[in-house]
Amino acid sequence: METKSTSFKISVTTLAIMNVTAVVSLRGLAAESVYGLSSAFYYLFAAIVFLIPTALIAAELAAMFSDKEGGVFRWIGEAFGARTGFVAIWLQWIQSTIWYPTVLTFGAVSIAFIGLNQQSDMALASNKLFTIIVVLAIYWTATFISLKGLNWVGKISKWGGIIGTIIPAALLIIMGIIYLASGGHNNMDMSAGFFPDLKKFDNLVLASSIFLFYAGMEMMGIHVMEVNNPTKNYPKAIIIGSLITVSIFILGTFSLGFIIPAKEVSLTQSLLIGFDRYFEYLHISWAAPIIAIALMFGVLAGVLTWVSGPSKGIFSVGKAGYLPPVFQKANSNGVQRNILLVQGGIVTLLSLLFVVMPSVQSFYQILSQMTASLYLIMYMMLFAAAIVLRYRLKDKNRPFRLGGNMTMWIISGLGFCGSLLAFILSFIPPAQISTGSPKTWVTILVVGCIVVLVIPLIIYAMRKPSWKNADTEFAPFEWEKK
Numbered sequence: 001m002e003t004k005s006t007s008f009k010i011s012v013t014t015l016a017i018m019n020v021t022a023v024v025s026l027r028g029l030a031a032e033s034v035y036g037l038s039s040a041f042y043y044l045f046a047a048i049v050f051l052i053p054t055a056l057i058a059a060e061l062a063a064m065f066s067d068k069e070g071g072v073f074r075w076i077g078e079a080f081g082a083r084t085g086f087v088a089i090w091l092q093w094i095q096s097t098i099w100y101p102t103v104l105t106f107g108a109v110s111i112a113f114i115g116l117n118q119q120s121d122m123a124l125a126s127n128k129l130f131t132i133i134v135v136l137a138i139y140w141t142a143t144f145i146s147l148k149g150l151n152w153v154g155k156i157s158k159w160g161g162i163i164g165t166i167i168p169a170a171l172l173i174i175m176g177i178i179y180l181a182s183g184g185h186n187n188m189d190m191s192a193g194f195f196p197d198l199k200k201f202d203n204l205v206l207a208s209s210i211f212l213f214y215a216g217m218e219m220m221g222i223h224v225m226e227v228n229n230p231t232k233n234y235p236k237a238i239i240i241g242s243l244i245t246v247s248i249f250i251l252g253t254f255s256l257g258f259i260i261p262a263k264e265v266s267l268t269q270s271l272l273i274g275f276d277r278y279f280e281y282l283h284i285s286w287a288a289p290i291i292a293i294a295l296m297f298g299v300l301a302g303v304l305t306w307v308s309g310p311s312k313g314i315f316s317v318g319k320a321g322y323l324p325p326v327f328q329k330a331n332s333n334g335v336q337r338n339i340l341l342v343q344g345g346i347v348t349l350l351s352l353l354f355v356v357m358p359s360v361q362s363f364y365q366i367l368s369q370m371t372a373s374l375y376l377i378m379y380m381m382l383f384a385a386a387i388v389l390r391y392r393l394k395d396k397n398r399p400f401r402l403g404g405n406m407t408m409w410i411i412s413g414l415g416f417c418g419s420l421l422a423f424i425l426s427f428i429p430p431a432q433i434s435t436g437s438p439k440t441w442v443t444i445l446v447v448g449c450i451v452v453l454v455i456p457l458i459i460y461a462m463r464k465p466s467w468k469n470a471d472t473e474f475a476p477f478e479w480e481k482k
Contacts (some may be wrong), residue, residue: 009228012237014158019241021161022216022305024248026169026295027106030270032210032249033257036189038196040250042210046418047246051214053415054379055242056402057386058218059235063400064389066230068475071313072218072382078477079385079392083460086322090456091378092218093310095371097343100139100303101351102368106271107299108134113272113292125269135351138296142304143344146311149333153308154226157301164298168275168291169248175278176255184281188257211422212372213249216306217242218382231399271295311339321468322460328469366441369426370448376423377453383416393478 010018032039061075068074070085072092077085111134112125124130145152180186217238227233256274259281264270272292279285315336319328329338389396390408402408429441468474 010154010226011228012233012240014154015227015234015237016240016244017161017166018154018157018305019217019238020244020248021157021165021298021301022309023214023241023245024165024169025103025106025213025302026165026172026248026252026271026298027103028213029249029253029256030260030274032253033188033260033270034262035196036191036257036262037194039253039257041194041196043213043246043250043253046210046214047242049414049418050211050379050422051217051242051246053383053411053418054214054217055238056411057383057415059238059400060398060402061382061386061389062234063231064393064396064398066234066399069316071316072378073313073317074477075389076381076385078479079388080381081479082322082477083457084381086317086460087453087456088378088381089310089313089317090459091374091452093314093343094452095375095378096306096310097346098350098368098371099306100347101135103299103302104135104138104351105131107138107296107303109269109272110292110295110299113269113276114289121272122269125272132351136348138300139303139307139347139351140344142300142307143340145304146308146340147331147333147335147337149335153304157305160297160301160304164294164296164301166244166248168294168298169252171291172255172275172278173251175282176251176258179258179278179281184258186258187261188254189262211418212375214245215375215379218379235400307340307343311336311343315339319469319472320474321465322463324467325469328467366444366448370445370452373423373426373445373449374452376419376426377449379419380416380423383412383419386412396478 032042035042062071065074065078070077071089073085073089075085076088108131109125112127112130113121145156227237256271259274259277260270272288272295275291276285276288279287279291314323315328315330317323318339327339327342329336331337387408390405402411427442427445429438
């Protein structure tokens with residue numbers, strides 16, 4: 001799809017913050033704080049073999065095709081064909097749909113902690129009716145904001161990210177430093193050291209799971225056409241966002257570990273409890289409700305970034321003739337209305353199952369793991385495509401280039417191997433969840449992955465010439481011009 005001018009342009013700062021809000025979720029800090037100093041090893045390891053390769057590859061590919069829409073569909077389709085490209089953007093969209101209920105539950109917990117009594121706040125956070133109401137309220141608020149257009153999404157994502165992610169993370173880190181410097185008791189186990197024992201299988205599984213903490217950096221390629229001077233500013237924004245992301249994860253995890261003993265960690269509530277304890281230590285307990293509200297805005301910003309990103313990507317591709325006309329409907333703002341409404345229906349159903357019916361908790365975990373596996377397939381396709389395009393389109397202008405072909409092989413190879421490791425380990429049942437027999441777990445994951453992969457292949461095979469939007473001029477792939 002050729003470049004079209006837009007009245008609103010995303011600045012480097014806004015795009016960098018959108019990257020941070022799309023990738024960073026403070027809710028994951030509690031789970032990693034139990035690993036003490038070695039949590040830094042996992043974060044850095046995953047950053048080196050996954051986050052940085054993803055950011056750099058996305059920067060080169062986005063700059064190469066800055067005059068065309070499509071994101072991963074364009075990038076992977078140029079290397080392996082339109083069908084593979086369609087599968088890739090489908091995987092990017094479908095995995096985000098499963099992710100919403102989990103992060104929105106954290107949003108509900110944040111709102112529950114607006115009160116001043118920690119015990120009653122914890123009780124409210126455990127109330128399922130309260131949780132489902134808040135989950136759906138936040139999600140549909142994000143959807144209606146997305147329907148207003150990119151101007152609204154950019155502004156709210158930027159300020160929501162600053163208020164709800166970056167400021168709370170900075171505050172948590174600063175309070176951790178003050179706490180230790182003023183003689184506070186360090187509850188983090190410092191005896192394990194920086195390097196974990198990777199001979200233990202559980203540690204290896206943990207290392208791969210952190211890869212998905214960094215998932216989503218490539219999604220910003222969808223917005224490359226809305227950036228001023230994208231060939232220069234897009235790579236700059238994505239690299240800035242990566243550095244901020246790694247810093248927040250490592251220092252934030254340490255700060256939480258300082259104030260909460262590992263044995264007391266709760267995956268859903270410990271972040272809020274950690275803030276409460278720091279505020280109490282510093283005699284500013286009145287700040288607890290304020291930070292809870294701020295974290296809720298951070299959740300809204302993160303969800304908003306994802307609601308508008310993958311759905312816009314598959315919408316752009318759909319109009320080129322890859323989705324039935326019903327999914328190509330847009331509102332007066334040019335926003336993908338029907339896709340957002342269908343996505344909202346799926347999220348609503350999953351949220352009801354996730355929050356209201358405890359019996360499906362294990363099933364939901366399997367479903368979440370399946371979508372993570374599918375997302376990793378997309379990443380492996382992305383890294384492989386970057387290498388192929390160095391040879392297939394060797395003469396194409398690369399405003400942002402990672403160096404010679406050997407550099408590309410090293411960076412993409414590192415990302416591919418890291419993704420492959422995480423993909424293989426994702427089929428191992430987590431120890432903390434009762435999933436029945438390992439054979440059942442693996443069977444469900446394998447069958448589920450196959451089914452979800454088959455759906456886009458069926459849609460692609462059924463496509464008709466009438467599906468192509470008459471108002472859309474799809475720029476042909478380079479291989480179609482020959």
